[in-house]
Amino acid sequence: MSKDIVMETQNLVKKFGDGVTAVDDVSFKIEKGEVVGYLGPNGAGKTTTIKIMTNLIKPTAGHACINGIDVNRHPKEALKSVGSLIGVPGVYSYLTPTELLRYFGKLYGLPKQRIDERIKEVLNMVNLSDWKDSKVGTFSTGMERRLAIAKSIFHEPSILILDEPVLGLDPEGIKEMRELIKSFQEKDVTVFLSSHLLDEVSKVCDSVIFLYDGRVVEKDSVERIDEIMKQYRLIDVELLEDIRKSDLKDMKKIEMIDDVKKIDDSRIRVTKNDGDPGTTAEMLRKIVENGFDIVSYTPEKSDLEDFYVSLIEEKEGAR
Amino acid sequence: MKSIKDDICEDVRNTWLTIEFELEKHFKRKRVIISFSLAVILPLIFYVVPKIWADFPDTAERFASLNLEFVSLLIIIAGSLFAGDAVSGEFEEKTGLLLFPTPQRHMTIFIGKYIGALIPTMLVVSIYYLTVTGEVVGIYGLGALNLDFLKSFLVALIYSTSAVSVVFLFSSILQRKITSTLLGFFSLMMILPIISNVLQFLVETEPWYIVTYSAGLITDVFSATTQVGGGPGGGITRFSPDFYTGLGVMFAYTIGLFFVGLWISIERRME
CATH class of the missing domain: 3.30.70.1560 (Alpha-L RNA-binding motif)
Known part of the structure; x- marks a missing residue:
């Protein structure tokens, strides 16, 4: 029996004003609990797809659905169960991690006590507990990145959309990120992960989607790709x-x-x-x-x- | 499926959360303390200077009128400070990548940001008027206060909303927060007043549709239209805004520019 489809794109097209077609007829389905790598060279359309899936930009044609809800038409409902980390977000430098996470906790409707608990939990997960009351402006790039990751998992989403999550992390941070993704896998969280570090992807993903020139050129399980590669x-x-x-x-x-x-x-x-x-x-x-x-x-x-x-x-x- | 009522309640709640978050950010960036301090210091200068070196004006109206000349400046400073980077900052600093992919309508974020800029601006105006009122009572007695003070205060509050709308519009259009803040500030401080003066003194047309001209009502409520002396050819007419027309223009700027700014902000995407 097939599992529930939790993420889906249907003939997604995104054309920009300068005539560039960033995403061209992209369709894929992702099942609940799958960890999927979204791969492609720079400019292939990975981030554009992710931005459409998180309602940061609207598609020129086609649909992106989360749990069967069109993200661009009903973002409020569709994005409730989604945690996202897109590109290299800025973090309000004059706030502390606690203040930042408290706002997002309220936004996701968590009760006050749960927000306090989660602040401790996630800051511990990303090794920022000692800096919980320090201004983000004093943080290194890696620490800012870890805080952004903490924000994306704060409300315990059932779907995680991660765009180059290990960007800016040191080897230790990359290892921790890998462990974190694996822990989500155990909790049946669906992870959609774009990365250029193929080795990382092969270590954590169940399947991969290859994107080239705005089009999906291959979608298969990592296991099957391994089989194919044995032939070469x-x-x-x-x-x-x-x-x-x-x-x-x-x-x-x-x-x-x-x-x-x-x-x-x-x-x-x-x-x-x-x-x-x-x-x-x-x-x-x-x-x-x-x-x-x-x-x-x-x-x-x-x-x-x-x-x-x-x-x-x-x-x-x-x- | 959620009912329309629940949906609206959730939007209102999200807007309120944004307002709270905006106010927290203004506090953290010391903007509130700076503008609130100015709102006390500026009117105090009008008390301290004549107290030491000269006499106070004869009437409370003249004192208030002189003092309140600067409330417009403070409104422009506060409006630019609080609304200048409300939208442009999220795009320039890329903090929008954290804020926008959340389960809320972008509309509620931007409405919250607008109100989050409006509240402290109005508070600045209120503190300024409280200080002036305290001075008037101290110098001229409680009896010196009349309805004109209240009228002036209300006009100043309405002008605050127009000023915030003007700056909010620039913030929604422009990429960089420094540009939107400065352009908002200089539009209200220089560009619109220059156009207004050119129309008044060179073209001799009343610029009733320019909001900074309408802001003259803040002090004009204390006195009647005056003629100023001119050159050999005769006097130059100095126009004075009609009270209700002025209010109408301020409301039009507030509503019109807010909705245009809101629409642009919603349509704007993090590409």
Whole structure:
């Protein structure tokens, strides 16, 4: 049985005044409790989609719905269960975290006692408890970012929309953010996450949506993408002698090799068209048979990033 | 499904929360203390200076009229201070990215911001008049107070709403808060008064439709229209705003510019 659809876009289009189409016919559905990565290069339309989904901008055509409610027509109802962190928001520098969070707590209709409890809880979560009564103007960028995260989760939303959440965070902060997202996953919170850090996305997301040039080019589970990537095994091979251009051409003629790239004078990266260890042995034997002496070889793991790059290259090639 | 009544109640509640939040921000930024201090210090100058170096004017009306010449300036300062960055600040500082994706109509945010600027501006005016009233009672006795004081106070309050509307409009249109604040201030302080004076003294037309001209009612309620001396060709007519026309113009600016500003703010998007 399929789960409830909690976020949905239907043929979403956003054209700006200068004629740029930032989002072009974007449709996707996200189920309750899913953690979805929204990926794409700069200018692909990620933030524009997120801004439409949070009623910061209106679409030129199409709809964005949360819990079945059109966000742009009924933002008050649709955004009740949503916590969001969009871009790099400014934080009122003359207020303290407590004052800021208290206002948002009231806005989300939390009772006074609960607001006090949540202030303690969320500031503790984002490691800002010691600064709860300090003016935000004295904070570092990372601390401001953590406060913005605290605001987005303050009312315990069932849907979280995060646009580049680890931007401005140090490695420790990134790790904490990852743990935080994982904890939401356990609580059945739906997370929609845009990021350019594909490694981060692969660590926390169930599925990913790839956006390119304003269009969705792929939507799949991280697990399935891993399966696909296993078929594109990369092997770094170090040869005894320096490699010439003609050597690369000769190697490409070997049947199980899809591509060969020179890494440095004596090292090459071979792309195989399957992940079978048997054919790897066969391929290495053929390389030796062609007169190349192998010093060493290292199988490289293909990841989401390789998949993403291959997808983009495919799209660029199709242009 | 929520009833219309519940929906409206929720909007009113959200507007009130914005007003509270705006007032808290004004307090935190020391704007309230600065403008309230000015509202006490300015009228005190009119008491202290004649007390030490000269005599007080003969009548309470003349004293009040001289003193209240500066209430317009204070209204413009307070209006610019409280409304100048109400909308533009959210966009320039990107604090709107925190504020706007929340379960409230953008309309309630901007109405709250407008009222949040209006309340302290009106309080500044009230403090100014309280101080002047205290001075008048101290110098001329309780009997010196008459209905003109109340009329002047009401006109000043209505002018406050017009001034806040003018600045609010600039804030809704412009990108940068410093530009919207300064343009709001200089429009009321220089641009509109210059146009008004040009029309009066060079074109000899009454600029009844200019709000800063109508603001003259604040002190004009204490005296009648006067003629000022002119050059060899004769006297120059100094127009004086008609009480009801002036009030009408102030109301028109308040309502008209507020709604235009509100509409622009709602339509404005964080792109």
